[in-house]
Amino acid sequence: MIARTILIVDDEQRTRQGLKKTLDQWAVGNYEILTAEDGKAAWEIFRSREVHLLITDICMPEMNGLQLLKTLRTNEQKTVVLILSGYPDFEYAQEAIRLGVVNYLLKPTSKKKLIEAVEQALEIKAANERIEYIQKVADPRILQMEENTPLKLPIKKAIQYIHEHLNDSITLKRVADHVHLNAAYFSALFKEQTGLNFSEYLTRKRLELAKSLLLTSSLTVDEISRKSGYQTPKYFIKVFKDYEGVTPSKYRKSAAVKGPSV
Structure with missing residues (x-):
């Protein structure tokens, strides 16, 4: 160091x-x-x-x-x-x-x-x-929701599960089963509570993880795509560019900053 x-x-x-x-x-x-x-x-x-x-x-x-x-x-x-x-x-x-x-x-x-x-x-x-x-990594919609929205217990548990399994193959049904809710009911409740549908929330959280890794590690884009839950780097790059307006490599170069001190 x-x-x-x-x-x-x-x-x-x-x-x-x-x-x-x-x-x-x-x-x-x-x-x-x-x-x-x-x-x-x-x-x-x-x-x-x-x-x-x-x-x-x-x-x-x-x-x-x-x-x-x-x-x-x-x-x-x-x-x-x-x-x-x-x-x-x-x-x-x-x-x-x-x-x-x-x-x-x-x-x-x-x-x-x-x-x-x-x-x-x-x-x-x-x-x-x-x-x-935080300004560079945190998704503003998720940050606003997490700071200002009281969540029901099943959604809190679902969000915690998502955070702990971002690099896994997460599906709506898998998370619904984890919190013991019917998938359709869970999907509606998740949207009502968070203001985001399940897939969009998952994408935004995966991109937060990816941005953090881009700024604080020397991992390659391929490695970061896998750690962020994407099966192929090509799809990861497409999603990243759709949300951030630049490729992961360009983001890393233009927004480089050290992570928070500990």
């Missing part, structure tokens, strides 16, 4: 080294701690790799901290940011808030306060990733 990255940007070498030493001891290998001497050097790092947390000073030569943040936002970089500055300037703080900074610490700060701020920022990063992941 590749370690996540925290980048410290400060033109004072002693400060950089002190912050890095503190965070190296805290991270115990779970995060790679990098440093840069100014915004320009930091931007070069951003151009070559993902940075999960940025800790930056404001007043630096070449490119200051706020200029760096503006560059990151312009280029749609989604890192979370802590400001660590020696200047308790209200205008700086206002601009930092406008640019999405999650905390503004004043130098000198204690190791305890620094680590608390870092942990809080990383929790925000994880929450943002989960939200982005």
Whole structure:
């Protein structure tokens, strides 16, 4: 597993080294701690790799901290940011808030306060990733139904069974038998409760699984089609394109994002 990255940007070498030493001891290998001497050097790092947390000073030569943040936002970089500055300037703080900074610490700060701020920022990063992941993977109709619709017990059991057997050959009769209902009655009740007919619900849930695997695994499209319950990759690709507007391969390339942090 590749370690996540925290980048410290400060033109004072002693400060950089002190912050890095503190965070190296805290991270115990779970995060790679990098440093840069100014915004320009930091931007070069951003151009070559993902940075999960940025800790930056404001007043630096070449490119200051706020200029760096503006560059990151312009280029749609989604890192979370802590400001660590020696200047308790209200205008700086206002601009930092406008640019999405999650905390503004004043130098000198204690190791305890620094680590608390870092942990809080990383929790925000994880929450943002989960939200982005859900937005990319979750089917909006199913999400709305699951969040807002009280379901009768047989339908709850049916949905749980579907979720546990998405890669199997599921039929309406098989699920109806599982919840001890007549197939015709179960079909009508399922549509009434969920707003979707059985086959459409099953397709949407299988595509949610497929999208999750496309974004979080290196499995081939053929392997993902089988794990999502499709007998042939050709049919899987057709269904995927009908619902998502692109092929699975194009979806993976255009929507790549890490899964939610654990």
